Ligand code: SF4
């Protein structure tokens with residue numbers, strides 16, 4: 001459905017309303033509704049943001065999308081980030097009912113509703129992963145609540161959240177047997193959902209099953225984890241071999257389904273790379289950060305609609321805006337360099353944690369993402385006390401590792417408090433064997449007898 005048909009269906013479709021959008025969304029930069037709020041003075045010509053055209057509706061989506069998942073708590077700070085993003089051409093905002101302990105949609109709605117509705121595209125999700133929410137009634141309640149929290153009459157991009165976790169049984173329970181997916185398809189026909197898709201993590205059979213049903217459901221887009229490491233090394237450190245992003249992207253491209261990318265820098269791990277990787281990148285583009293390389297690699301793929309970055313600091317937002325304004329696609333040589341770097345990284349024993357915190361809270365108090373972030377940092381900075389035969393300084397490195405670990409993680413949140421209850425396992429979209437990895441960290445902090 002085009003935006004014009006869609007607005008007409010909602011009774012909002014005056015010619016002037018539609019013409020506000022035109023082809024460049026920035027031409028419609030009218031004053032935000034909240035009184036006292038000063039609109040930007042920027043115009044379309046002030047931004048060089050790269051846009052991708054959405055198949056079907058023809059709307060232009062900024063290639064940099066704003067992942068709202070890690071927003072700061074203070075609404076004023078959220079507003080400031082959103083204002084900067086919109087001023088610089090970002091028009092895609094991604095949230096979900098479960099983010100930030102349930103506050104994220106409301107924060108997103110408060111920030112975006114200060115702008116005219118045709119100024120931004122908002123994506124949210126059916127986050128009914130918890131089995132207590134599988135009934136049609138409970139899920140519908142969550143769906144309806146999203147409209148209230150976001151203060152909208154229609155949702156631009158609606159996703160079945162995190163398909164693949166729990167395998168086919170969870171898909172049937174969450175969406176098929178209860179009639180919820182059929183309901184969401186009808187909501188799209190009615191115009192309350194403009195584009196319907198799903199985000200995928202985990203069991204690739206679920207991904208394949210839903211794409212096999214494309215004739216029936218007509219997916220408008222699909223959200224996948226894609227970055228230069230997961231392109232061919234997605235299975236590293238996971239519970240079972242995940243499908244590589246190359247496979248996922250390839251299937252979607254063949255079907256003509258556009259891709260929304262999550263984790264383009266793998267939860268920040270591709271921004272904090274080991275020194276030797278950083279040096280290889282700087283030798284080619286001295287001014288670019290490792291994160292910029294990651295974003296450029298993703299954005300260079302033509303079937304990407306937008307690339308989500310979870311930005312909670314102004315400096316990250318500014319840097320990402322620079323990277324995408326306009327995006328300079330990677331050359332063939334740069335792609336080859338990143339492929340070689342990915343092969344090198346696949347040899348580093350990092351844990352594929354994106355610090356999303358879906359697994360939290362741990363009932364026993366373990367700071368799961370904090371422990372994994374510390375561990376990964378130790379790997380990339382070569383602080384890890386690995387007992388290699390050549391490592392003369394093993395004891396010294398272990399001392400340093402233990403000291404840094406104790407400083408970074410309070411006693412009650414350390415890996416030693418994990419009792420292997422397994423409650424976090426099904427919540428992790430990265431399929432990480434969390435208790436096993438906690439045991440590895442405990443092992444590293446246990447001093448060996450001489
Ligand atoms: S397995 Fe460990 S980390 Fe996971 S919920 Fe249980 S105690 Fe917490």
Ligand code: SF4
Pocket residue numbers: 352353354355356357358359360368369372427428429430431432434
């Ligand atoms: S362990 Fe899994 S669920 Fe927990 S923060 Fe890391 S990636 Fe997210």
